[in-house]
Amino acid sequence: MAEFSPYLTATADAYDAVADLYADLVRDSLDRLxxxxxxxxxxxxxxxxxxPRVVVEAGCGPGYMTAHLRDxxxxxxxxxLSPAMIDIARKDHPDLRFEVGSMGAIDVADGELGGLLSWYSVIHIPPPELPPYFAEFRRVLAPGGHLLLGFFESEGGPVLEFDHKVAPAYRWPIDELAELARKEEFVEVGRMLREPLEDERFRRGHLLMRRQAAAAS
Structure with a gap:
């Protein structure tokens, strides 16, 4: 198993501890969204x-979103990061491939992927540590490949740490996340802000970006 930095190890351990409960909570969550x-x-x-290029879900948890992409x-x-989450994903979706690893060091060749989904996974990266992740997303995506981020939005304020139930997490202004991506040669395709449902606390942000194609020589 790969060695992770202390904050990644802490996040992995926290999700390992609640893996079964978390999987039960999110398994059908898309049905109402x-x-x-x-x-x-x-x-x-x-x-x-x-x-026809491969897509990765970076921070896949129990795999329900990876299965949705397949569908x-x-x-x-x-x-x-979480071995317990990967075990559940493999059990629930034996026809799909799941690996323990960090979205900051994805085990694929440069430019191999057609798309990358990060669904509420960048929220756990401390803000000063986040830019290299966008560099990694650029590395693994083919020119013209697409990146979709799901995250908690800070509703016009600065980046805010909040009391996530599993691990330390951050709410981001959508414009700041878009700017981090632009610095790594991503162009914005579209965005969506969704107000919280009755049992949700925060506005949800969604950013769809495209890696710029190489300039013609």
Missing amino acids: PLDRAMLAVFAELVRAAG LGLDAFGVD
């Missing part, structure tokens, strides 16, 4: 249109 499903459908359509016609696999 039509706006979220719409963003995922657009992401999948754009990735399919660009050609949308994508050749998807999942990566997560």
